[in-house]
Amino acid sequence: MDFEAYFKQELAGVQEEGRYRIFTEIERHRGAFPHATRYIDGETQEVTVWCSNDYLGMGQNRLVIDAMHKVLDECGAGAGGTRNISGTNHHHVLLEQELADLHGKESALLFTSGYVSNWAGLGTLAARIPDCVVFSDALNHASMIEGIRYSKAERRIWKHNDVEDLDRQLAEYPADRPKLVAFESVYSMDGDIAPIADILDVCEKHGAMTYIDEVHAVGLYGPRGGGVAEREGLMDRITVIEGTLGKAYGTMGGYIAASADLCDFVRSFASGFIFTTALPPAIAAGACASVKHLKNSQAERDLHQETVRQVRTRLDMLGIPHLPNPSHIIPVMVGDPHKCKRISDWLMDNHGIYVQPINYPTVPRGEERLRITPSPVHSGDDIDRLITALSDIWSQCELARRDVAA
Numbered sequence: 519m520d521f522e523a524y525f526k527q528e529l530a531g532v533q534e535e536g537r538y539r540i541f542t543e544i545e546r547h548r549g550a551f552p553h554a555t556r557y558i559d560g561e562t563q564e565v566t567v568w569c570s571n572d573y574l575g576m577g578q579n580r581l582v583i584d585a586m587h588k589v590l591d592e593c594g595a596g597a598g599g600t601r602n603i604s605g606t607n608h609h610h611v612l613l614e615q616e617l618a619d620l621h622g623k624e625s626a627l628l629f630t631s632g633y634v635s636n637w638a639g640l641g642t643l644a645a646r647i648p649d650c651v652v653f654s655d656a657l658n659h660a661s662m663i664e665g666i667r668y669s670k671a672e673r674r675i676w677k678h679n680d681v682e683d684l685d686r687q688l689a690e691y692p693a694d695r696p697k698l699v700a701f702e703s704v705y706s707m708d709g710d711i712a713p714i715a716d717i718l719d720v721c722e723k724h725g726a727m728t729y730i731d732e733v734h735a736v737g738l739y740g741p742r743g744g745g746v747a748e749r750e751g752l753m754d755r756i757t758v759i760e761g762t763l764g765k766a767y768g769t770m771g772g773y774i775a776a777s778a779d780l781c782d783f784v785r786s787f788a789s790g791f792i793f794t795t796a797l798p799p800a801i802a803a804g805a806c807a808s809v810k811h812l813k814n815s816q817a818e819r820d821l822h823q824e825t826v827r828q829v830r831t832r833l834d835m836l837g838i839p840h841l842p843n844p845s846h847i848i849p850v851m852v853g854d855p856h857k858c859k860r861i862s863d864w865l866m867d868n869h870g871i872y873v874q875p876i877n878y879p880t881v882p883r884g885e886e887r888l889r890i891t892p893s894p895v896h897s898g899d900d901i902d903r904l905i906t907a908l909s910d911i912w913s914q915c916e917l918a919r920r921d922v923a924a
């Protein structure tokens with residue numbers, strides 16, 4: 519086989535479809551988020567980032583950075599091994615205690631990313647619980663899908679957020695068959711939120727274990743940032759709560775929080791935990807400072823919600839279509855990969871506004887969009903510039919607007 523020709527041909531295919539991924543090279547500036555420098559063709563451009571998942575700007579928080587500096591100086595750069603082989607640092611243990619407390623669980627277990635925590639956590643449970651059948655929401659994240667696939671357990675897909683469909687599918691199995699229901703709280707592309715209480719009612723009725731991904735909710739919702747399940751007083755009814763330290767907490771890493779035995783079970787059997795170098799202690803310390811801070815400070819969450827509200831209202835005033843949802847994610851719908859890319863390029867080149875186009879397979883074909891994530895570090899001036907630029911491009915491209923309410 520001519521491997522190189524094959525690679526070229528496949529890449530030409532995605533280019534033709536308009537979904538070839540071009541990374542934007544930026545350097546974010548601490549103290550100046552969401553502003554950054556873009557590197558392009560040997561030149562630089564000052565830009566405003568409107569698509570970061572560092573939702574609260576915690577990546578530049580003084581407490582987080584100080585904690586990281588301190589531990590970097592105290593412990594050095596890396597963990598020095600897998601957790602089994604000399605890599606368990608005091609700061610991993612402290613962070614796990616903080617996370618267990620955040621979710622009101624006995625234990626927590628750290629992974630190198632949210633992706634790995636889903637893949638290893640879900641994969642290990644589904645593979646090791648004898649005869650387990652997994653019920654997976656149709657819009658679950660790739661990391662959950664891959665974990666379930668890896669487990670080789672029987673998998674049933676239930677209609678997105680459709681509790682009746684879940685109930686019907688669970689009822690097809692004998693009461694004593696082990697069942698695991700996997701879903702998210704905030705779905706990151708549409709920004710919709712799962713009916714968690716209803717899902718738990720159905721799972722309890724059928725004796726199913728529950729696994730929730732709160733990656734786009736931890737830090738952001740609930741009085742201590744424990745996620746939507748905390749806000750709704752449901753954490754104690756959920757078997758496993760999974761989260762990331764890479765989004766609202768502004769650092770890196772993933773985790774599950776659950777009973778001591780469940781975490782110990784995953785710790786003992788998950789290859790994605792056992793056979794990989796642990797997170798650098800400085801990152802664990804930064805994440806720990808971030809989690810601790812957001813347990814006690816509501817200011818970031820309040821300002822975040824206020825900025826989201828302002829951006830949505832301004833889009834509505836101009837009739838720029840965006841998916842309505844109860845979360846902090848604002849998907850501005852374009853519906854064509856080429857157009858989406860052109861709009862994104864135009865915003866960047868003409869206004870220094872960075873919003874990454876979102877294409878298949880991240881969203882279905884025909885649902886291409888600009889995913890805008892306002893944050894507490896966007897100013898009124900940043901919002902004005904975003905809205906003016908979007909309105910401009912909407913007019914230039916004669917894109918459809920919604921009726922504007924009088």
Ligand code: PLP
Pocket residue numbers: 631632633634636659661702706731733734762763764765771772
């Ligand atoms: N779960 C969901 C729903 C996600 O959207 C993502 C990443 O975007 C992950 C898990 C993976 O988390 P991480 O970025 O920490 O690997």
